[in-house]
Amino acid sequence: MLIASSQSSKRKKHKRARLVINPRDGQNVTNITAMIAVLSAAGWKTDIALKEYGGQSVELATRAAEEGYDLVLGYGGDGTLNQVLNGAMNVKGCRSVLGVIPGGTANVWATEIGVPHDPLKAVLAVLESEARTIDIGYVEVQGLSLPAVDQHNQDEKLGQKSRKAKKKGAKLKALHHFLLMAGLGLDAAIMEHSSDALKHRFGPLAVGLSVVEELPALHPFPVEIRIGDSRQHGNLVWKGEALQIVIGNTRSYANLVQITPDAYLDDGMIDVCVIKPGDPLTGIEQISSLLFRHKPDHVTTEHFHGSSTVISVPASIELQLDGSPMQLKDYLNKTDRQALRKASNDQEVMVNYRFAALPRAIQIAIPSAYHGGLFSQPPAEEPHPEASQQRNGPHGHVQDHPGESAQRESPERISSLLEQGHRVTVTGVLPQPDDEHRYIIAGTVLKRNGGDSQPVAVQVIDHACILRYTGEQVAPAAFQDLHEGAAIVVVGKKSKRNVILATHVLI
Template sequence: MKRARIIYNPTSGREIFRRHLPEVLMKLEQAGYETSCHATTCAGDASVAAASAAERGFDLIIASGGDGTLNEVVNGLAEKPNRPRLGLIPTGTTNDFARALHIPRDIEDALDIIIKGDTIPVDVGRMNDKYFINIAGGGRITELTYEVPSKLKTVLGQLAYYLKGIEMLPSFKPTNVRIEYDGKVFEGEVMLFLIGLTNSVGGFEKLAPDSSINDGLFTLMFLKKTNMAETIRVISLALRGEHLHDPHLEYVKANHIKVTSQDTVQLNLDGEFGGLLPAEFQNLYRHLNVCAPLDKLRKEDRVDADHNVVLKNSLIDEEDEIRSDQ
């Protein structure tokens, strides 16, 4: 029998997943999975649980929670030689990565995608000794996501971020940085920089319209020094996907990026505090296989049919081999 490990944040989404857990376990059993659960208890706990599940040879890990829970699971898996398939049941506030893969918020619908078993290879970002699966960034505006109190996110949802953003606007100031990317260099003041793996950042689904989750490249964006009015204007353009040709914005693709600064600059990794500059970013090409609705993916995120057939057959062969050894 195949083995699945559920790692979930019990407080995410007003504890909605905990209430649905009996039905989730029943459906997984009917699909042929022997399933066990781990409810996270503190920061970093999901990473430890994911690493342990990989070492114990689980076939599937299901992460349920928000972007922070997913980030911890990715950090637990990223350095393991044998990385199980990853399924997502999004119950957080933003769920950027799940949104990029068109994984629904409805628990039953998300579980059906996992049980169906179709997977897509996805790139993973490495920043110094940490990992991310959606976005990294720096600059005062990027601190927004982890400065919003958890209770406020639970009550107000996405609105909490907008309200906090308005509150923080007067403190948005430029930072002097040096950005090296694939042999090119930018030196100067920026309002923020973003290093993305998907098209969905903070609920902005048009921020990186030509990004791909599995092409081995980051989308690098940085907003050069502007006044507050110009910053607000560019943000409003980004909401409509009309920002790419703005003269204040640089938008490029790169595999390897290094950012340094004489200033103290906090980093954001998948919506959580990620440390301080300096930082070096490397794209790990197709490092994880994630359950996804293949027919709903953007064309930029799809892989050729041969890859999926080979991937699915190799997973079946691995499972047969494991069962024969037991």
């Protein structure tokens, strides 16, 4: 169902949205007024939750889901969205729809599904989105394998102690869910050593500096991969050395490479890509494949697919979820943490990570214009073609009402409207799906007492009169011809939330 479709009728109760914001040193705060105006014009009562310290976005999203907000928007990067996801998953039977307003360094998820990086256009895209139920990734640690202890006995002891810890209600700080990808190896080390302050200031360049810093320390590490729910019962499918492991729920990696090109968001599976070390020639082949094919070369990669997999790597290998570094100790119970501290060399301690797909776990806003390959099945509800024909006419072109060419306002009346109205510069236009005569226009208007501009959202309802500057009356469908930067004049009362309820619009 379209996110905005249930908002167009006055008879329906306004729905509630919670905007969880990562301020990024104030960079993301300046756009809040504009976004609130558009959401308000679309019929949403929007509350703001500003993150004040690391990890708080999880708490804010949990609270929003518990309070029954219909839409929870993460305004930040992929890390912010990951925290919003984990917060929502803390609430059993969460019914909130999650969405993203890009405001981070890479914004991989927004790019992959086609959400514009401009915050105002992103809000319009979210409102014109489908609420799709998707799979998400899950990670946990099933225990450690210590070199000085017999493996079989150690697994039994750890299993018993883990069960005791659960009975005591041990509460771990770890984030267990991911939307995009998890990584073991170089990418996690890079994220761990990338300064947030530098990322806010320099963007992807800050990550590039961390890559240069970490490359000299890059070395292969031993890996075992089993398909199944546990190390004891899974089938060993690969054993060897790797430079990097990516566990994908989606496909795009850093907006550059389709690292898990066969992943779907609705198949109940996760995909694993192992990048192996090679000689200089295979290294050149891999780089060429990444640059030109945007896919890893099969010579130095291995791919696996399953609903659940156990991956064993040394404890020295770091983990990232959706681009955010995780701390191993947060996933361990007290017994395992003590064992790891006592180990003489963490490179000899193997961590058994279990990664799994949680089928149909959460609802998320996917732009209606998205036609990528992340879904194996079409949306449950498709928009009716009649609605498009009502707006655009039988051949898909914007049409005025028949006979409207005879309806013309006098030049004096047009001059009066021009003098009364707000001069709006258009940013974007959103049709309301349940009513062919209702539109929302996002833009900016010059303040009457100065030269500064401020954001506004124009709400065009059934009885608004739409006119050309030459005086002809036209149908509301003419708004679809408006492009970014177009100048219109809107007559109507402006609310405290910067929403103009239009009585007349000149285009």
